[in-house]
Amino acid sequence: xxxxxxxxxxxxxxxxxxxxxxxxxxxxxxxxxxxxxxxxxxxxxxxxxxxxxxxxxxxxxxxxxxxxxxxxxxxxxxxxxxxxxxxxxxxxxxxxxxxxxxxxxxxxxxxxxxxxxxxxxxxxxxxxxxxxxxxxxxxxxxxxxxxxxxxxxxxxxxxxxxxxxxxxxxxxxxxxxxxxxxxxxxxxxxxxxxxxxxxxxxxxxxxxxxxxxxxxxxxxxxxxxxxxxxxxxxxxxxxxxxxxxxxxxxxxxxxxxxxxxxxxxxxxxxxxxxxxxxxxxxxxxxxxxxxxxxxxxxxxxxxxxxxxxxxxxxxxxxxxxxxxxxxxxxxxxxxxxxxxxxxxxxxxxxxxxxxxxxxxxxxxxxxxxxxxxxxxxxxxxxxxxxxxxxxxxxxxxxxxxxxxxxxxxxxxxxxxxxxxxxxxxxxxxxxxxxxxxxxxxxxxxxxxxxxxxxxxxxxxxxxxxxxxxxxxxxxxxx
Amino acid sequence: xxxxxxxxxxxxxxxxxxxxxxxxxxxxxxxxxxxxxxxxxxxxxxxxxxxxxxxxxxxxxxxxxxxxxxxxxxxxxxxxxxxxxxxxxxxxxxxxxxxxxxxxxxxxxxxxxxxxxxxxxxxxxxxxxxxxxxxxxxxxxxxxxx
Numbered sequence: 001x002x003x004x005x006x007x008x009x010x011x012x013x014x015x016x017x018x019x020x021x022x023x024x025x026x027x028x029x030x031x032x033x034x035x036x037x038x039x040x041x042x043x044x045x046x047x048x049x050x051x052x053x054x055x056x057x058x059x060x061x062x063x064x065x066x067x068x069x070x071x072x073x074x075x076x077x078x079x080x081x082x083x084x085x086x087x088x089x090x091x092x093x094x095x096x097x098x099x100x101x102x103x104x105x106x107x108x109x110x111x112x113x114x115x116x117x118x119x120x121x122x123x124x125x126x127x128x129x130x131x132x133x134x135x136x137x138x139x140x141x142x143x144x145x146x147x148x149x150x151x152x153x154x155x156x157x158x159x160x161x162x163x164x165x166x167x168x169x170x171x172x173x174x175x176x177x178x179x180x181x182x183x184x185x186x187x188x189x190x191x192x193x194x195x196x197x198x199x200x201x202x203x204x205x206x207x208x209x210x211x212x213x214x215x216x217x218x219x220x221x222x223x224x225x226x227x228x229x230x231x232x233x234x235x236x237x238x239x240x241x242x243x244x245x246x247x248x249x250x251x252x253x254x255x256x257x258x259x260x261x262x263x264x265x266x267x268x269x270x271x272x273x274x275x276x277x278x279x280x281x282x283x284x285x286x287x288x289x290x291x292x293x294x295x296x297x298x299x300x301x302x303x304x305x306x307x308x309x310x311x312x313x314x315x316x317x318x319x320x321x322x323x324x325x326x327x328x329x330x331x332x333x334x335x336x337x338x339x340x341x342x343x344x345x346x347x348x349x350x351x352x353x354x355x356x357x358x359x360x361x362x363x364x365x366x367x368x369x370x371x372x373x374x375x376x377x378x379x380x381x382x383x384x385x386x387x388x389x390x391x392x393x394x395x396x397x398x399x400x401x402x403x404x405x406x407x408x409x410x411x412x413x414x415x416x417x418x419x420x421x422x423x424x425x426x427x428x429x430x431x432x433x434x435x436x437x438x439x440x441x442x443x444x445x446x447x448x449x450x451x452x453x454x455x456x457x458x459x460x461x462x463x464x465x466x467x468x469x470x471x472x473x474x475x476x477x478x
Numbered sequence: 479x480x481x482x483x484x485x486x487x488x489x490x491x492x493x494x495x496x497x498x499x500x501x502x503x504x505x506x507x508x509x510x511x512x513x514x515x516x517x518x519x520x521x522x523x524x525x526x527x528x529x530x531x532x533x534x535x536x537x538x539x540x541x542x543x544x545x546x547x548x549x550x551x552x553x554x555x556x557x558x559x560x561x562x563x564x565x566x567x568x569x570x571x572x573x574x575x576x577x578x579x580x581x582x583x584x585x586x587x588x589x590x591x592x593x594x595x596x597x598x599x600x601x602x603x604x605x606x607x608x609x610x611x612x613x614x615x616x617x618x619x620x621x622x623x624x
Contacts, residue, residue, distance in 0.1 A: 267598040268575075272496035274600040279503055307599060 008199070009191035013184050020183060024176035032169050039165065040124075044112055046076075047126035047154040054078060054152050055130065064089075075157050080130070082150030095125060096153055103129040104148050114158055126154040198230045206237055213241070218453060256317045263310045263317070270310070274303040305438075312440040315372075316425065319444065320451035324366035326476075331374075331405075332359040334367060335394055338375035345382045349390050356395035360403055363475035369448045370472075376441040377407040377468050383435055384466075385411035402454065402473045410465040419458060445470070452476050484511040486539030486615055491523040491555060492516070492573070493547050497596070501542070504607035510615060520550025524558060531564045538568055539620045542610070543590075545574040545581060553584060560589040567621040569614060 006014070050070070057063050067078035081092040083100050092100060099111045109129035116122050132140075132147040143149070205222045212219045219241065224234045277299045285293065335355060339346065346353065362370060374394075381392045393408040414422060414429055421427045425443035428435075449456045449470045460466035488505075492498050498516055505514060515538065517523035523543075529535035541559065545552035552574070559565045571592040572585050582593050594610065597603045 264598070268494075269496070271598060271600045271603060272500065275496070275500045275503075275603070278600065279500075303600075 008195050009188050012191045012195075013188045016184060016187055017180065020176075020180040024173070024180065028169060028172050028176065031172060032165070035165055035168065040114075043124045043156050043158070044126065047112065047124070047156060048110075048128070050076060050078060050154055051126065051128040051152040054080075055128070077155040079153045079155075080150060081153050083148075085150075090150070092150075092153075096127065096151065099127045100129075100148070100151055103127075103151065122158040124154075124156040124158040126156070128152045128154075195230075198225065202230060202234055202237075205234075209241070219245075253321060256321050259317045260314060260321075263314045267307065267310055270303055270307055274300055274307070277303065309438050309440070312438055312444070316440055316444050316447065319369065319447045324368050326364050326366055329362045329365040329367045329370045330359075331362060331370065331396075334371045335359060335374050337371055338378050341375055342378050342382060345379070349382060349385065350388075351382060351385075351390040351392060354391070354393040359394075359396060360398075360474070362403070362472055365452065365472075365476045369452075373445050373448055373470070374407070376445045380441060380468075381407060381409035381411060381466075383437070384413075384430075385409060387411065399471070402471045404469060404471050406467050406469045408465065408467040413460040413462040413464055413466045414458075415462055416460060419460075422458070423456065483615055486620065487513045487515065487536050488615075489515045489517065489523070489526060489538040489541045491520070491541065491543045491547065491552070493518055493544060497544075500600075500603065501607055504604050505611060507604075508608055508611050510611060512615060519548040520552065520555050523547075523555045524550060527555075527559065527562070527565055531562060537564075540614050541568055541570045542573050543570055545572060545576050545585075553581075553588070556585060556588050556590055569618065569620065571610060571614060573610075 003011075054063060054066070057066060063080055067080075071077050079090070081090050081096045081100070083092065083097070083104075085091045095113075095115065102111065103109060109131075110127070112124065112126045114122055115125055129151050130149045132143040132145050132149050134145065136143050136149065137145065202222070209219045209222060221238045221241075222234045224231045224238075277296050281288075281293065281296045281300070288296070332355075339353060345351070378392060378394075382390060387410050391410045394406070395408075396403050396405045418429055422429060423442050423446040426439040427443075428437060428439045446456050449472065453473055453476070454471040456468070456470040458466055458468045490498065490501060492501065498518075502514060502516075505512065513536070515526060515535075517526050526535055530537055543552050543555060547555070552572070556570060556572070559568065559570055566589070569591040570589070571594060572590050573594050573596055574581070575596050575598075576582075577595055585593050592614075594606060597606050
């Protein structure tokens with residue numbers, strides 16, 4: 001497992017563990033050394049005092065007695081030693097011999113060290129040089145003043161104290177580790193509370209809006225709950241989404257204006273096709289036979305159909321791109337207009353139309369677009385209907401800040417499997433000789449509804465009829 | 479009166495072969511009998527107009543001028559016409575696909591007499607040509623050629 005894959009809380013806890021263990025170890029060592037030094041100084045001071053006292057006693061025998069008494073009471077061993085001992089008990093050991101040689105050569109009169117005996121016990125050794133003075137001369141007239149006579153040697157127990165110190169050191173360590181663990185627990189908990197949880201919430205929101213974007217829905221900004229880095233991240237995400245959607249919009253607009261100019265350019269040669277075919281038919285119709293005339297008719301009608309298709313494509317590309325006059329649009333008025341424009345079919349098919357009373361008003365909308373929605377849906381309801389008496393019902397429901405409209409018919413319906421397909425441009429479910437059409441109508445309706453921030457869908461049972469639902473805001477934004 | 483009308487000669491400046499033929503047919507259909515000179519680009523138009531100035535070519539009573547032309551732009555041709563003593567009174571009808579506001583303003587500023595956007599549908603196109611013919615040849619009183 002890679003260290004980078006750990007959660008932020010774990011990473012923080014790990015980093016803190018390393019830092020705290022480092023600091024506590026360093027701290028322990030410093031404290032330990034400080035304590036040790038002060039302990040050494042204590043023993044040294046004591047050894048010095050004892051040696052000083054011992055030197056004051058002039059009687060050798062008394063010295064020996066005091067020394068042995070002293071040892072019994074304090075555990076400090078005291079001894080006089082000489083390089084040329086008169087008393088064999090005063091013979092120096094290895095260390096004493098070495099130190100006294102050193103005293104002889106150098107100008108020092110004091111030496112101490114910690115030694116470890118063969119059985120592992122540790123001792124503090126202190127040696128103090130003894131020089132011949134006036135008092136010595138009185139008993140030993142062959143001595144010379146200032147001559148090194150020997151030394152006072154102190155052997156102090158050291159092991160016990162060291163053990164105690166080790167115990168201390170252990171306690172310090174344990175305390176520090178406990179402190180470390182409790183800090184870690186607090187940090188881990190805090191990091192969850194102030195980092196992990198808000199981050200996870202943010203991630204959830206971002207994923208949610210990513211799904212909405214994928215579905216092509218209008219996405220609201222992610223809530224910015226704080227001004228810290230997480231809040232900044234949320235803001236950054238919102239900005240990213242905005243600039244992405246703007247660049248997408250720009251690209252879309254570029255495509256649509258491309259479609260517009262292409263459609264426009266396609267119409268010029270189309271005018272020539274229709275024009276010259278018409279000219280041929282009009283000017284030379286007398287000399288052409290039936291088939292030739294029929295072919296010319298097909299060319300002209302195809303050219304016209306292509307003209308209609310291009311016109312619809314042009315109109316489709318204008319939705320949302322070209323802003324028409326905006327204002328309050330009375331749906332009742334628009335529906336009446338759409339019915340009037342479909343009146344030929346209505347009368348021909350003897351259709352029954354039922355309209356809800358008091359259709360609402362949409363604010364800040366383009367009348368032409370609302371009209372296009374209804375005229376397309378009504379025309380479809382009439383076209384895809386083979387009933388003796390086609391029935392069309394138009395109604396709505398108030399849904400707070402929007403209206404839900406529906407156009408219901410008793411027509412041929414469609415298989416719900418094709419639900420999404422019927423709203424795609426140039427998608428048709430029927431052969432052209434069955435039902436005329438270009439496949440732009442519903443796509444156009446969908447585009448208008450969605451430009452206005454609404455949704456469109458349909459329910460249908462083949463043979464029984466379809467109901468087209470769409471929502472429009474009570475007041476169109478922008 | 480018909481004599482005055484049919485005596486008017488027209489200069490059509492248009493680069494599209496199709497549009498030339500469709501325009502000619504529309505004129506012919508209405509049977510007014512005007513003679514139409516065709517220039518297929520700006521340079522050809524200027525050449526014709528210079529011959530008119532020299533008296534080597536008949537003086538046109540109406541000029542139909544496209545904007546987007548090869549070699550010399552329609553705007554330049556218009557500027558030339560309106561700057562010449564002999565030519566400046568000839569009515570110039572701009573007949574173009576451009577709906578651009580700047581184009582429209584420039585043409586009127588230079589003294590164009592009319593600005594018409596070519597309809598994209600065949601039927602409307604025929605109708606427009608007929609209207610131009612009726613208005614500029616029959617209804618409109620042209621300046622007297624000295």
